[in-house]
Amino acid sequence: MLKFYENSSVLVSEQEQFERDIQIFINGEMNPIQFKAIRVAHGVYEQRERETYMIRIRCAAGGITPMQLRKVALLAEKYGAGEVHFTTRQEVQIHDAKIDQVMDIIRGLNEVELSSRGGGGNTIRNILTSPDSGVDPETTFDVDPYAIELTTRLINEPDSWNLPRKFKIAMSHNSKDSTYSQATCLGYVAEIRNGQKGFKVFCSGGMGARPMVGNELLEWIPDTQVYHVARALKSMFDVHGNRRSKFSSRIKFLWKKLGDDDFKRNFHEYYDQIKDDASLNLVLPVVENKANDTITLPVINESGDAFDTWKSRYVFDQLQPGLKSVKLPLKLGDLLKEDADLLCDFLDHIGENTIRCDRAQNIRLRNIPEKYIGNLYNVITKMKMTLAALPPFIGNMINCTGAQTCKLGICLPRGLSDAICDRLIRTDLKLDEITDFKVNMSGCPNTCGMHHVADLGFFGKIGRKDGEIFPMYNVMAGARTGHAGELQYAERVDEVASKYVPDFVHDFLAVWIDKKDAYKNNYIEFLEKEGKALIKSLCEHYRDVPTYEQNPEVYHDWGRNRKMTLDDMGAAECSAGMFDMIDVDKKEIEAQSEAVKVGLTGNALEESLYNIAFRASRMLLVTRGLDAKTDAQIFEYFQKHFITTGLIETQFTDVTSLAKLGLKAELVKHQETVLALGQAVINLYKNMDDSLRFKTDVKAAEATPSTGPTQKDYRGIACPMNFVKTKLALETLTKGDQLEVLLDNGEPIENVPNSVAQEGHKVLKKEQAADGHWSVLIEKC
């Protein structure tokens, strides 16, 4: 049986622990934050709707067999939303599951050798490959076997599971670099030198709100070294990665911090130690690109215009003569259970190695014998929810889930994607001329929708008019992709209200399609010469937004029939989101404060002040591992963990209490205090690295073992309050007793032990933990 990775018995035994943890959580005996840390590592995320979960299933190299896909669809129907969701990182997800069904899903996945372990968390994430690797006639060589074996190796190494941050790997099958190897932590690009298979190696790229283009780490390695490089980088990251501040914990930040030379030197310290160890070479599985030897399916011959159009759009020749690859575009990445069944029934006849997920949330079918293309067409026309009848441009659009399921979402890119589709198919634009044109949309500055690598990209922002807010998108353009080593991200050009984006896209594409030939299809040149100016002039054209009274539609986002509010934004589910979420709140505080100062009145002023208080209160909760379930709780947590701990002045107690009670009008009387609160939180954030903890360690904080010293966790408490607390704790002890306190690195460790000693106590031991914090053992004297 074809497998895209091997689950180890260790992973399976971890699931038993996970099952117990779920039960403990359901019984109300585990803090939700602690549970979150556990479940995310098992690929289980909570959706925007409370107590509704999604499960992300690893598909190394984007591969899944028909038998596996059928099972996933079955599980999705039984326990979830009834459809399989295809993601931008070549994985599949089951949405809308309840927590008590999660284990049933995971066990179901195990039956077909699939796993959700590592779907999230600080670990080796799904390893991507070009979806047509090995079948594309332009394949340098097939990289799938490397990705498959590398996945199996890495996920079975215990030290892969507690990295400072997520570790993303991608492998491209040729120099067109369709996996964006420079936009990922570690990227390999296949290149043959002197007859020897090998790779160019890029490192430290990443998208997100602070994107970085990856650097060349190794100019070329023979293909035997794939594992050695990954292992060395992983070891280096494990040791040098910033665990204390997740703000800058991805490999891209480590590179930035060390600089080219230091980074490479450090890397080589690890790499040189192992690079000659041939026992570490990957033992590559054979991934055959062929159909079953005997297919007992009666051939269906299709003909007609529709069939021909479909064929010309979606069917491709393979490297293997007589076999075809087929793109199956999905609507918003969703595959219905009954559609999955239809498809898998057919593929069962063809073979196991027939499906890849691609990064545009579509399915790539491979190894289909030419004579069965009619059969496949027949199947696809029976499927209820594909975009196969439309030009490929439509299905190639990428969008994140946005505000629909993601708590960070500002806008709703799914709704927008539909709206653009509606708008474009009602025109006679020759979309078939721009098949590869990439329109990518994200609901917020995080790049789940990959707007950085778009030809025309959008990411959500908040627009404002007369104190009302409306959904808006930043417009990005001009990513340079398609050549390994030369990646450039798209740049922001302008912004346009969400409502007008479909018109904007239409107007822009009309010009591009028209001028495409004149520019010899050189889109970058078009952008430079007139495209950007065109974007600006179109944005200008759509700049004037009517008031809410004149046209409330502009204040509703696509796909949602009510006025945009920020109230339903919440804390990030993905651990990754925390810093960007902080940033979103920070920017919003700044923008709102600006608006207030400029002179808002009435309702708008009240809303703005409330918003400032709300975001100021929420902004840093995540750094204390707090996950407020309600708005009121946001204010409570803020008062408890920031005001009473001395991080934020007590003068802000009143305004946060008013905000908590929803007394927005009252806030107007305290305008200055509200503004000062916003500033105070932003200032605290600026000073944060050393003195705030980013991780809850509920166990450490609460554990008071019956034997041994009393323990207190004062991480995240700034000087001198940490000393004050230490001193108070010592007062409760009797002479000779021991106290162990946990302190942050920096000021706290420099000051507190000295102060304690000055008071005449004995400092017995100071130890630094792997994540940087200190444990100090004190004897009361």
Next chain:
Amino acid sequence: MMSLREDQIERYSRHIILQDIGGKGQEKILNSKVLIIGAGGLGAPVALYLAAAGVGTLGIIDGDVVDASNLQRQVIHFTADIGKPKVQSAKEKIEQINPDVKVITYYELFTSENAMRILADYDFVIDGTDNFPVKFLINDACVMAKKPFSHGGILRFDGQTLTHTPGHACYRCVFHSPPPANAVPTCSQAGVLGAIAGMLGTIQAAEALKFITGVGDLLTNRMMIFDAKKMNFRTVKVKKNPKCPVCSETPEITSLIDYEQAVCDLKDRH
């Protein structure tokens, strides 16, 4: 033992950090009861600092209302308080400074009649009055009730203060009896630099806190005197008078006396 709430730990952190005070010392402060006699020039800073320090119960006795001429030095009263009983005005401010403090007000004069009853509830007494007869009354009452107190007096640019605790010199050990009425001007007649009230009042407040927490050496058997014109501070030793009419083994005075008040407008007394 009570334990400090989180917000208290923060509010009083600068006390707790002091090696001599710590959490236990702060708890003592929170459990203490101090009576301030006179909510005027001296009483104002004393009340402000003791409130901020978290003294659990502050009693304030004063029979006057706020007058415009008070505002130059009696910093606990604001312009809008004119006409308001001083005890009421003070209470309002204290409650804003620190909700931990329980304020008990006595809108009356401190007299031989009410003295012992009122004193009984307190651990430490502040003499914030400005006339000799009441100062002697306070001294006598405190000695008899065995209550420690801080004496304080200001005039023009000068101030003096002494702390009495049982067993140490009392005010009468130093000054045998009040001067004849009218022989000495009260500050309302003689004038006083407003800031002097702050200088002396804060010394008295510090003495109260030292007494409560048991920290350091009190101004017992010492009188501190300063001249703000020259900014000259000195302490003079004073001895317990074995023949003191009130604190000796065999006192002459065994009941409280209301001496004749200096002749001045009662309304403008402090």
